[in-house]
Amino acid sequence: RGVHALDPALLNLVKRSRPRIEHKTAELADHFYTALLARAPGLRTLFPLDPHGRRAPLTDTLIWLLQRLDDRDELVRRLADLGRDHRKHGITAAHYETAGHALLDTLAHIHGPTTWTPPIAAAWAKAYAAATHEMLTAAAAERGPALWLGRVVEHRRPTADLACIIVQTLEPLPHRPGQYLSVETPQRPGLWRYLSPTEPARPDGVMRFCVRALRHGLVSPALVAQTRIGDTWRLGPPLGRLPEVLDTRRDLLILGSGTGIGPLSALVAALDTRDDPPRTQLYVGARDETELRALLAMAPGARHRSWLTLTPVIPATDDDRPSSVVGTALRGRTWRDHDIVVCG
Numbered sequence: 527r528g529v530h531a532l533d534p535a536l537l538n539l540v541k542r543s544r545p546r547i548e549h550k551t552a553e554l555a556d557h558f559y560t561a562l563l564a565r566a567p568g569l570r571t572l573f574p575l576d577p578h579g580r581r582a583p584l585t586d587t588l589i590w591l592l593q594r595l596d597d598r599d600e601l602v603r604r605l606a607d608l609g610r611d612h613r614k615h616g617i618t619a620a621h622y623e624t625a626g627h628a629l630l631d632t633l634a635h636i637h638g639p640t641t642w643t644p645p646i647a648a649a650w651a652k653a654y655a656a657a658t659h660e661m662l663t664a665a666a667a668e669r670g671p672a673l674w675l676g677r678v679v680e681h682r683r684p685t686a687d688l689a690c691i692i693v694q695t696l697e698p699l700p701h702r703p704g705q706y707l708s709v710e711t712p713q714r715p716g717l718w719r720y721l722s723p724t725e726p727a728r729p730d731g732v733m734r735f736c737v738r739a740l741r742h743g744l745v746s747p748a749l750v751a752q753t754r755i756g757d758t759w760r761l762g763p764p765l766g767r768l769p770e771v772l773d774t775r776r777d778l779l780i781l782g783s784g785t786g787i788g789p790l791s792a793l794v795a796a797l798d799t800r801d802d803p804p805r806t807q808l809y810v811g812a813r814d815e816t817e818l819r820a821l822l823a824m825a826p827g828a829r830h831r832s833w834l835t836l837t838p839v840i841p842a843t844d845d846d847r848p849s850s851v852v853g854t855a856l857r858g859r860t861w862r863d864h865d866i867v868v869c870g
């Protein structure tokens with residue numbers, strides 16, 4: 527019943543919708559939420575309108591999944607993460623069924639009657655059922671809490687647009703180094719965003735985050751400027767496969783820029799506890815010296831060690847555009863024998 531059981535011919539029919547979905551993302555999101563909330567008005571609180579009158583981006587996830595239809599293991603892993611993450615909203619099988627009807631209705635709308643043929647409609651219905659099966663199976667297998675409550679215990683702003691925020695959860699949140707999780711804060715109720723702890727999990731439940739305010743962002747400027755000690759955050763389950771790199775037997779190239787340094791710092795700290803840490807080249811990108819110092823102070827794992835070489839990447843002059851971390855690492859070198867991690 528899951529994704530692995532789907533017929534390749536059926537997935538080829540589903541793939542045909544991709545160009546339409548990619549070209550009509552705003553229309554697709556509008557139509558989907560209208561169709562969903564007409565069927566289930568109670569779900570309105572889960573998808574609050576943002577100040578621009580939009581609701582959470584569904585299309586990013588849909589496109590991501592469509593791009594990976596040929597990699598079923600990857601699809602299953604992502605769907606399982608989504609299913610686990612949706613537990614925090616109390617999503618049930620009935621909700622998925624309602625959302626499925628809304629999605630098919632929306633796809634029929636953006637296709638139009640001539641291209642939304644019965645075989646394509648049937649393929650989408652089967653693919654959606656298989657995806658739902660993966661999400662529900664993963665959610666049912668979870669034994670831990672659906673979400674955690676944390677209290678902000680420290681908030682510092684080393685630069686105007688960066689903040690180091692330390693949160694302590696009431697119950698330990700068992701994240702692995704390099705994982706991320708979604709957070710919801712009192713300043714922006716209903717708007718969940720992903721953040722990555724900068725340290726491996728601690729027994730006292732303390733988690734440190736490095737956050738950048740995006741100029742036109744809805745949530746990050748509030749996180750940086752308005753967070754207060756004592757705020758209560760809601761945190762979703764840990765997600766992502768970056769911890770797999772901890773078992774590598776190959777040398778490592780790690781590239782991070784800006785707040786991407788957060789998960790890298792957690793990874794490096796965890797690698798340091800290995801008897802035989804891999805030889806590692808770490809490139810860290812920042813806009814200038816001040817920002818570089820701030821990032822490194824917020825991400826204590828990212829520093830020189832006997833097995834690790836740290837190369838800062840910053841523009842040579844104030845007028846330079848931000849340097850590319852990837853471009854710098856590739857200049858004059860190939861990294862054929864390395865595992866490569868890119869963040870940020």
Ligand SMILES: Cc1cc2nc3c(=O)[nH]c(=O)nc-3n(C[C@H](O)[C@H](O)[C@H](O)COP(=O)(O)OP(=O)(O)OC[C@H]3O[C@@H](n4cnc5c(N)ncnc54)[C@H](O)[C@@H]3O)c2cc1C
Pocket residue numbers: 706719720721722723735736737738739740742743744745746747785788
């Ligand atoms: C796996 C993962 C881990 C993350 N970890 C961290 C972290 O540790 N610290 C942190 O500060 N942020 C992190 N982020 C980014 C964070 O989740 C938000 O996307 C970011 O804070 C913007 O949210 P916003 O509400 O302010 O902006 P939005 O209102 O969502 O977006 C505003 C505009 O900025 C664009 N935009 C969104 N995200 C980015 C981005 N990352 N870079 C450039 N433009 C963008 C959007 O397309 C939009 O045009 C992570 C994201 C992911 C996917």
